[in-house]
Every structure is written in C-alpha cells, then in structure tokens.
Amino acid sequence: MSLLTMLFGEKKKSASVAKERLSLIIARERVGEDGPDFLPQLRDELMQVISKYVKIDQEDVKFNLQKQGNMEMLEVNIVLPDQH
Amino acid sequence: MSLLTMLFGEKKKSASVAKERLSLIIARERVGEDGPDFLPQLRDELMQVISKYVKIDQEDVKFNLQKQGNMEMLEVNIVLPDQH
Numbered sequence: 001m002s003l004l005t006m007l008f009g010e011k012k013k014s015a016s017v018a019k020e021r022l023s024l025i026i027a028r029e030r031v032g033e034d035g036p037d038f039l040p041q042l043r044d045e046l047m048q049v050i051s052k053y054v055k056i057d058q059e060d061v062k063f064n065l066q067k068q069g070n071m072e073m074l075e076v077n078i079v080l081p082d083q084h
Numbered sequence: 085m086s087l088l089t090m091l092f093g094e095k096k097k098s099a100s101v102a103k104e105r106l107s108l109i110i111a112r113e114r115v116g117e118d119g120p121d122f123l124p125q126l127r128d129e130l131m132q133v134i135s136k137y138v139k140i141d142q143e144d145v146k147f148n149l150q151k152q153g154n155m156e157m158l159e160v161n162i163v164l165p166d167q168h
Binding site for chain 1 (some may be wrong): 086087089090103104105107109110111112114115129130136137155157
C-alpha cells in the first residue's frame with residue numbers, strides 16, 4: 001500500500017462530501033534518548049507556515065502523536081474549508 | 085504495517101551506522117484541479133523552520149514528490165549529522 005493511499009485512502013469511504021485535505025507528518029528516529037524533544041514546538045511553527053498558504057479552521061485540525069521505540073511521529077490531518 | 089515502520093523500517097537494514105533521521109511528509113488531496121500548487125514553496129519554508137531546530141547538511145536531504153490522481157505528496161527525508 002502506498003503512503004498516499006495510507007494517508008487518504010480510508011478517508012474516501014467515510015467522506016460523503018469531497019473536501020480538500022492536507023496531511024503533515026513529522027517523523028523522527030533518534031539514535032539515543034538524549035537531545036531535545038522539539039516535535040511539539042516544531043508542529044506549532046509548521047502550522048503557522050501552512051496557514052499562510054491555506055485557510056485553516058482549528059476545529060478541522062486533528063493531531064496524532066505516536067511513539068515506537070526510538071521513533072516518534074506527529075501526524076497533523078487538516079480538512080480544508082472551501083478556499084474559494 | 086504502521087506509517088512509522090513504512091518511513092523508517094527499510095532504512096534500518098541498509099543503515100550500518102545509527103544516524104538520527106527526520107522525515108517530513110506533506111500530502112494534499114485536492115477536490116478539483118484548480119487552486120495554486122503551493123507544495124514546492126511550502127516545502128522550502130518548512131525546511132527553514134526545521135533548520136532552526138536541527139543542523140541540516142543539504143546533501144543529506146532527499147526530496148520525493150509523488151502524484152496519484154488528485155492526491156500529491158512531498159516527502160523530505162533528512163539524515164541528521166551528529167548534533168553534539
């Protein structure tokens with residue numbers, strides 16, 4: 001299964017009305033446990049950059065943080081309001 | 085297979101020396117064909133934000149753009165130099 005299908009594939013079945021969607025994933029594989037945990041701060045800054053390009057309603061933004069061993073992943077799914 | 089394994093799983097086999105890695109994925113599902121194509125510009129700005137958090141050597145950054153129907157995805161894989 002391709003990454004794209006994994007990101008958007010399932011949503012197609014549940015989506016009655018076609019909506020523009022944007023997904024942002026930041027994944028980090030650490031070598032050790034040290035080093036700052038910058039994903040939350042990075043997420044906020046990345047959201048500010050994205051909102052310069054598309055109008056975002058906060059209630060249409062879903063965050064998902066996953067940790068698996070030395071890997072962590074922050075997924076941001078945004079259903080975009082009609083931009084026109 | 086989880087998204088995290090998909091992103092970092094394969095690299096583990098080929099990686100002889102453990103390196104810190106960062107993956108950024110921006111995926112967009114469009115409703116129609118209209119609307120600006122902002123992924124390339126968005127990518128450059130997101131890279132500027134990330135480089136405030138981690139030191140990035142440009143030759144360790146790989147971009148991958150995929151289009152599938154009305155879906156497009158920009159993947160940025162960064163092998164981070166030792167940050168210490």
